[in-house]
Amino acid sequence: MSIPTNKTSQSRRRFLENISRAAGGAALFGMGLSLYSQQSKSLPADVIRPPGVIDESDFLSACVRCGLCVRDCPYETLKLAKLGEPVALGTPYFNARDIPCEMCEDIPCVVACPTGALDPKLTDIDDARMGLAVLIDQEACIAFQGLRCEVCYNVCPARDKAISIDRSHNKRTGKHALFIPVVHSSDCTGCGKCEHACILEEAAIKVLPSKLAKGELGHHYRLGWDEKRKAGKSLVTPDLKHKYNLPEGTKYDYEGKGLIQPDATPFKESAIERLNKGRL
């Protein structure tokens, strides 16, 4: 192998050396960075994204971290994740226990978003799904002790739809009722006013990311009663109507002709004669 001696090949060699140093460094750095990025894909449970947020991994590609949603939030609910916070750097979020979403009708944060990370198709704030409230600690919630509270129910912007009160028997006293708040995912927007208002030191009702809060039924499941309602009739062979409680040893007649006794013979004698024979 000849050693290049002239000036051009020397500078070419320096250039190649330079390039490979740069490429090596960048590749190494990139590997570390991609590992770090995997970690930041997960959202902590107490962090709520603004209304209209698209799927979290899409959101992390769409959001340019400009803060326009934060600027247009009239209640200073939204904030941008700073360095050191466990949320992807610069992305908007709020913490319901601090300041919940006031569910503005004109949804200024969504209007402000230039990228569509907050979906502009969201025009009715009731359709927002920022998360889902969950009455997560039934041991601490005083409603389960039989005490009247219902604060979460009363502050809920979708009262009686997103949170209702179910009454049940108070087993402790044996004569009172429990007034239990129940969240319905069909209407809960995840605004967090319930969590904000919960009277406990640490809220018993909390807004969680829907992904955490919701179970999901296997897609092959069909609920018979739903299918029946949709079809307007039963989809399986209907059971026959029950007619008799039969004594043991008797059979049932499907034709609706009454009871048939196993070895029944028609009565030929009078009842007295029959008794005298000693046969019942």
Add this chain to the structure above:
Amino acid sequence: MRVNKLHNPLGRDAIQKKGWLLAHKWLLLRRLSQLSVLFLFLLGPLFGIWIIKGSMSSSLILDVIPLTDPFVFLQTLFTGYLPEITVVSGAVIVGLFYFLVGGRVYCAWVCPINIVTDAADWLRRVLNIKTSLSFSRMGRYGLLIVSFLLASITGILVWELVNPVTMIQRELVFGMGFSWLFIVGIFVLDAFVSRRAWCGHLCPMGAFYSVLGQFSLIKVNALNRAACNDCMECYAICPEPQVIKPALKGGDDTSPVISSGNCTNCGRCIDICTKDVFEIKHRFINSITSQHEVHL
């Protein structure tokens, strides 16, 4: 980087000849520009005057004109996400602007990090700090490719999870978190580890703007290069000294225009030159004699 051939302090001759103010004309204009941009962004949150809203990665002027950083925008595209029209038009507006005036005008005239790295370089000069470690100037292009590559592989804006530039800009406007650590880090890196390390060697955002401004209309030229007395001060003060040589010492058959996209149009060479060799003009100066352009 050897500067021991030079007499200290750098720029004394220019001050003696032109006076302090004229010897710092472009520097002062740049500081004014950088601080004005920052001030405009802070006017809203501090005084409730919303001329510009948002941060430097995307903003809205007077609630009408969208502006978006094209580098951040491109990362978004690389993730495969199709953004709304607002952010697209914002990126086109900003991209066109820097395409015309010079990509790295962003670095020298807008980006607040420049104040930090300039301060670090000033400290190097004052304390006569010499370090031997140097990063490759290609490193930033490596990082630029990595930032786009990672965006398309992972589907999220990976570089924006750590980008000190957008982070510091954002936290200056939205309230400081721990990003001041990055300010200190960049300062220490530039002052005590390697000269002009961040803006001149590592920052992929600067690399992006270098590419964007390759063919800009406004360029610095050394039209009066015959007057050069080889004092070398322009090389010593320039944050990208490799861009000067082809224009200044290229010989009579080469263009005197500093054509490299790495040139930040900062005007430091103009300020420091006692012979008025350099000027900021359009790129078509002496274009007839222009034979080659040095890319990147």
